[in-house]
Amino acid sequence: MRLWKLAAAAVLALACVTPALAGGDDDRIALFQPKNIFHSGLRDAHVVALTFDDGPNANTPAVLDVLKTLNVKATFFIVGRMAKRYPDVLARIAAEGHLLANHSATHPLLGNRYVRHPDLLVDQIREVNDLIAPLMKPTDKFFFRAPFGSWRTAHAAVLNADPVLRNYIGPIYWDEGGEISMTRDGYIMSAADWSCWHHRWSAETCAKGYLREIRRHDGGVVLMHCIHRQSADLVAAVVPALMEEGYRFARIDQVPEYKQYETPPAKPAAVADRSNGPIQYAGVIDQKDLK
Numbered sequence: 001m002r003l004w005k006l007a008a009a010a011v012l013a014l015a016c017v018t019p020a021l022a023g024g025d026d027d028r029i030a031l032f033q034p035k036n037i038f039h040s041g042l043r044d045a046h047v048v049a050l051t052f053d054d055g056p057n058a059n060t061p062a063v064l065d066v067l068k069t070l071n072v073k074a075t076f077f078i079v080g081r082m083a084k085r086y087p088d089v090l091a092r093i094a095a096e097g098h099l100l101a102n103h104s105a106t107h108p109l110l111g112n113r114y115v116r117h118p119d120l121l122v123d124q125i126r127e128v129n130d131l132i133a134p135l136m137k138p139t140d141k142f143f144f145r146a147p148f149g150s151w152r153t154a155h156a157a158v159l160n161a162d163p164v165l166r167n168y169i170g171p172i173y174w175d176e177g178g179e180i181s182m183t184r185d186g187y188i189m190s191a192a193d194w195s196c197w198h199h200r201w202s203a204e205t206c207a208k209g210y211l212r213e214i215r216r217h218d219g220g221v222v223l224m225h226c227i228h229r230q231s232a233d234l235v236a237a238v239v240p241a242l243m244e245e246g247y248r249f250a251r252i253d254q255v256p257e258y259k260q261y262e263t264p265p266a267k268p269a270a271v272a273d274r275s276n277g278p279i280q281y282a283g284v285i286d287q288k289d290l291k
């Protein structure tokens, strides 16, 4: 590892201990965020977090096979409707050390309809939670990604008022894999798998776009899907190339930048103790409690 990479890793480590917690900015600590979380902190860190959306389905086991061969752990953003049809594949994802995450029950656009009907919004995310939570380890963290990356500020407050969903971090966006882009003379700059398949590109051609975008950013959260016939071939074309270049792989619960959004611990209960005068606190005293 080159020295400046070490420096970048050190900055990454530092970044996770200096979040908004100290500033008392509740919007930033509050779990579901008013806006997509665009900043992963993995760019320039030579670390890649592979994320697979919209599964599981019958094409997902082939993706799992490739990841198993390469010994890479990833994150799968699960759609509830699919998980119900493929419960065995869902269980296999968790059993092989990947992180299950929430991508809504039916993959709707979470627009104004869900602002008007917050109960439907809660249902969309609770339903998937109930499918994935029993398969997750007690130490696993909960993450959400919005279908199509579409989000409304009002959603955060609704979901953070739910005693279970307030343990989520999200919506998680991505650094690579969002779209196909090319120079005028046809040099592929970036790719998005679903769009590659729509244009009948091969996995090898699509992989060029992924690899070039990842290299330009030197790491990041990579958006892919695990539901297409070509999905496994794309992983097989992208991941070994990155490994040869010394990239490390992380699940998104290993991304330091996201720790600032974790649910704050419950406020310690104040215990009155008259013999000592002022109120005694059982735990850490937050500045905000001293007013």
Ligand SMILES: [Zn+2]
Pocket: 053, 054, 103, 107, 147, 148
């Ligand atoms: Zn999706």
